Amino acid sequence: MSLPLLQVEKLNKTFQGNNDQLFRALNDVSFSVEAGECVGLIGESGSGKTTIANIVAGFVTPTSGDVVYDGQSLIARNCGKNARSTMQMVFQNPMNSFSPRMKLGRGIREGLNYLSSMPRKEQEKRVDEAMEMVGLPLSYKNKYVFEVSGGEAQRAAIARAILIKPRLLLCDEITSALDAEVQDQLIEVLRKLKEEMNMAFLFISHDIKLVRSFCDRAFVLQDGVIVEQGSVEQLYEHPENEYTKKLVNAAILNLIE
Numbered sequence: 001m002s003l004p005l006l007q008v009e010k011l012n013k014t015f016q017g018n019n020d021q022l023f024r025a026l027n028d029v030s031f032s033v034e035a036g037e038c039v040g041l042i043g044e045s046g047s048g049k050t051t052i053a054n055i056v057a058g059f060v061t062p063t064s065g066d067v068v069y070d071g072q073s074l075i076a077r078n079c080g081k082n083a084r085s086t087m088q089m090v091f092q093n094p095m096n097s098f099s100p101r102m103k104l105g106r107g108i109r110e111g112l113n114y115l116s117s118m119p120r121k122e123q124e125k126r127v128d129e130a131m132e133m134v135g136l137p138l139s140y141k142n143k144y145v146f147e148v149s150g151g152e153a154q155r156a157a158i159a160r161a162i163l164i165k166p167r168l169l170l171c172d173e174i175t176s177a178l179d180a181e182v183q184d185q186l187i188e189v190l191r192k193l194k195e196e197m198n199m200a201f202l203f204i205s206h207d208i209k210l211v212r213s214f215c216d217r218a219f220v221l222q223d224g225v226i227v228e229q230g231s232v233e234q235l236y237e238h239p240e241n242e243y244t245k246k247l248v249n250a251a252i253l254n255l256i257e
């Protein structure tokens, strides 16, 4: 059997909290993502979701545990940027994803920075393809981020992330700052990426309903501990853990409001 694309093994993270007390943000977190699979990570604010994404992306060092990506340990020494060259992350606030001094065309092209040997013409072609993929008119290359909507800026951020044709996209609450209709449009963009580029996703959200609509499997994080995992239908229709039930009920109530 082939190895999963991403394997997170017994991840622990302790932060220095207030009054110098140690605070355990992650407690023996283990999960995997297969190539082309979409895995949801659900949990309330402060449960540790972003900390997991930041460790996988290499922004934060775990206290212990390992992250194995494409067969290579990312935590071992000398295993950073190159090993992560087919992984990209998209963040919550699209307006902060681009410099206000840079036109979007140039901002998106920055996603190819580390492939600087690529001829400029080829780079432009990649940018055009990526913009088409996310449904952004090419004329938007000449706009600044403050001239577009939040949804359009997030499409541009996704375009930048997919320039290198990543195998894994880490999405941290990427639709949370947007209204429901724009959320749905972005999920359609992600579906297209999954189908046409066979991309895998770690899709972080506090919204179990959204995770159900897009992901294959999901796991539920409470105070840094995975309390339940399974198919999204199973978690939504037949949650076993009390915390998962609470998240499902909150989502249903939201629907009625």
Ligand SMILES: Nc1ncnc2c1ncn2[C@@H]1O[C@H](COP(=O)(O)OP(=O)(O)OP(=O)(O)O)[C@@H](O)[C@H]1O
Pocket: 015, 016, 017, 025, 043, 044, 045, 046, 047, 048, 049, 050, 051, 052, 206
């Ligand atoms: N650099 C840090 N130093 C100290 N504590 C931190 C640091 N980063 C995160 N924490 C703490 O770790 C816990 C988990 O934070 P994290 O950002 O991973 O939560 P989250 O699930 O992403 O929350 P949200 O849904 O609000 O984004 C929080 O209590 C947070 O305050």
Ligand SMILES: [Mg+2]
Pocket: 049, 050, 051, 172
């Ligand atoms: Mg977060």
